[in-house]
Amino acid sequence: MAARRISSLLSRSAPLLSRRGKQSYTSRGIFRYTTAAAALEEPIKPPVNVKYDKLLINGQFVDAASGKTFPTLDPRTGEVITHVPEGDAEDINRAVSAARKAFDEGPWPKMTAYERQRILLRFADLVEKHNDEIAALETWDSGKLFEQCAKIEVPMFVRLFRYYAGWTDKIHGMTIPGDGPHHVQTLHEPIGVCGQIIPWNFPLVMFAWKVGPALACGNTIVLKTAEQTPLSALLVSKLLHEAGLPDGVLNIVSGFGPTAGAALCSHMDVDKIAFTGSTETGKIVLELSAKSNLKPVTLELGGKSPFIVCEDADVDKAVELAHFALFFNQGQCCCAGSRTYVHEKVYDEFLEKAKARALQRAVGDPFKSGMEQGPQIDSEQFEKILKYIRSGTESGATLETGGDRLGTKGYYVQPTVFSNVKDDMLIAKDEIFGPVQTILKFNELNDVIKRANNTRYGLAAGVFTSNLDTANTLTRALRAGTVWINCFDTFDATIPFGGYKMSGIGREKGEYSLKNYLQVKAVVTALKNPAWL
């Protein structure tokens, strides 16, 4: 995530990498992916215990109404970490009732904004205190690097809650000039009970993007976690209650999309839905809202974000950031820079260096220090990625490196680079959501703008150039919610994030995110003898 931090991590390790050269390297247990050996003979025992593995409804950890559970798996091995209650429609009903009561009768929306702020700040402090425990749980459940969790994601989680705590007492309505003798004001009110559905690729950070603004605006919440990663949300929610959050304000239901998720989206007593996930599921979410009570919907969906390297770019930096833009988080980012457009004049050099960089990528047990890549989340994603790799090969793209699973256990995939990719190949059109870089050639700026925009997605874009005119032209022309210029994946709390076109509706983070969780009420009173209008 925060490119600044990641970049500095990367630059610290860069001298090591260059000294090592390209040969397989296994010192201190770091596997460059060129070793075909099993990446993981003996997975490291996670330094954490699972303490909370039930649904959280009305401040109580409870079993599912049905009594059913489902296993959550360790992506390093595919083995069961623990069994978690499987919430479905009845549990969603219970959770919505609790949230409804907590909203309609309080005390949460009836507290002062300052009191709500204090609770959010106390929560941020508690999370900070439990940084490593939370990070370890996140790594265990999602397979992402422990160093990434502990140094970037959990601190960013804390930073986001401090950011939103600061907003609580700055939700201003407006007073408005009337066309006649009327006093006009707008109130920005909490919208009510919010349904929130978060994905598995950044369970904690997505939790913060959703829960942060909803709580800052005084709402109550029913949150459905991804079935792949139910654990960290339960742990932090426990801490949020320790910080003083009243019962029923935040309810967590673990479970599956077609059951618990659909019930939440269709619920007649939910006032708002926010969803992050695939475009296909996002369409269903919006349809369920349309068919039920027209709750407003925020969607953060898929992407196929272009990363455009112009001829005047700093090639080494562009290679490093293009690598980062795609491979970060095992390629499991909605905004992954998954179409690397390189100007023909620097194409050969770029390609050679991009391949070398991918070959150097350290893949292995995410609990090991120095790792850059862990396993994919589950066998479904793992299989899907391998299918796309086959499709790339079959469609005539050049497989520069990678192309297969890594090791024999868990869901590790070799860092894979395709060159000579054409716009109409599936690997250049679909969201792969894995460590597969596709490099395309361009020679003309206007042409690459058109090609970059020729997608149903519009989430993000990277632009590498040292020329101000080129930067300005591309920035305005790209139909994408975020344009990173000479950087990528900078995710500060204040920067709004969201999609054009079928990448979503609405913006999260920043001031814009508050709109998702507020209703606007215009209040108009007649004025007698006004001193001014």
Next chain:
Amino acid sequence: MQRFTSSAAVIDEPIIPPLQINYTKLLINGQFVDSASGKTFPTLDPRTGEVIAHVAEGDAEDINRAVSAARKAFDEGPWPRMTAYERSRIMLRFADLAEKHTQELAQLETWDNGKPYEQALTAELPLFVRLFHYYAGWADKIHGLTVPADGPHHVQVLHEPIGVAGQIIPWNFPLLMLAWKVGPALACGNTIVLKSAEQTPLTALYVAKLFQEAGLPDGVLNVVSGYGSTAGAALASHMDVDKLAFTGSTNTGKVVLELAARSNLKPVTLELGGKSPFIVCDDADVDHAVELAHFALFFNQGQCCCAGSRTYVHERIYDEFVDKAKARALGRTVGDPFKNGIEQGPQIDLKQFEKVLRYIKSGIDSDATLECGGDRFGSKGYFVQPTVFSNVKDDMLIAQDEIFGPVQSILKFKDVDKVIKRANATRYGLAAGVFTTNIDKANTISRGLKAGTVWINCYDIFDAAIPFGGYKMSGIGREKGVYSLNNYLQVKSVISPLKNPAWL
């Protein structure tokens, strides 16, 4: 002038406005054209049910043509590439032209819609012009933000036009709804495909012609007359439309959102139905409250989404209020909307007329007390007697459904907390009226009501700067005011690294 108590035929000889109907074709890419199918449909005079003109009937193919034109005008055209000042000048010129043609526009609006000419001329047209002045002023005030970063990055947020906007407007305020939709879309630099209501296609075509005269480039505003299930559905489903704004019924709004979900996830703004409470507390000025409750319900033949259609009156003043409300309704002048002094014209069409009469029957059947009215008015056209029900209970259909006609339902209450609960016990949340002289009650009720607009000791104040829109199933988003611009803008974050920043 006829008080509704006279049961004579209202329209023996309808007044024919001195007006030529010049524009009956679709406006696509700056040209008035026939529909691709060659089909037309009649638009009727609600006073008589007779044909005013035949209008080209657009359907999916015409929507495709219009969207292509709008797409080209957005992707290649001068419109989004003009300076904001140039766009603002065109909108101001248009406002001037509309002002110059106020009479013709008001006549055309009344003829096609049946609303009182005086209302169209002295209230709606000036408001229409005012709205375009308002939005012209916004064109060069669409500011993005620069944003403090957590590290050495320069962060800016651009507010960009969203692209091709599809807009579907209703028949109850054809011109004003056009202004609410077209005004912000143009101010933000978008291009438009507008579908007018099949009951009232005429003024939008006239207005579009004035826009051309004002210098709007071809293809920026395309107007397709036609039906919801054909043209409207094609627009809502279109893969090349970037935004949809719809005003109409809640049931149709649900379909519109579903079509967006199933096609390309275009963001949707909805302004839908309402069953807005009008709460008269025991300390209210009763005469003033009666007059405004009457206005809140009967204005525009009761055809307002925000009509104050549940009049809650405190028990202490209830009897006095009902007497006076009945007297006021009996005094309402109904007749040819072109006549001076007329307060109420006909309902829009046969379907609405029959629906209103059905609800009146339901009110009687469910044992509400019919204080006055209760039937059609005259023998021709779609006139309905101003109707007042008292002793209405919350669970009666007339207290739950949107009637969209001149039928006032008066309910009794005694406790403020309870009336807030009753007022909120509806799927709608569009607007509310509160009558009280007590500031604590005003504050308590205005926070407690789940409604997008609360009018205190006034009603139907529709200034350009006041946002309007619904809680719950009354809609999504806000129109008018600064809020309306959000509907027509995309937000783009632009981040670049800083070398040696002087400050962060």
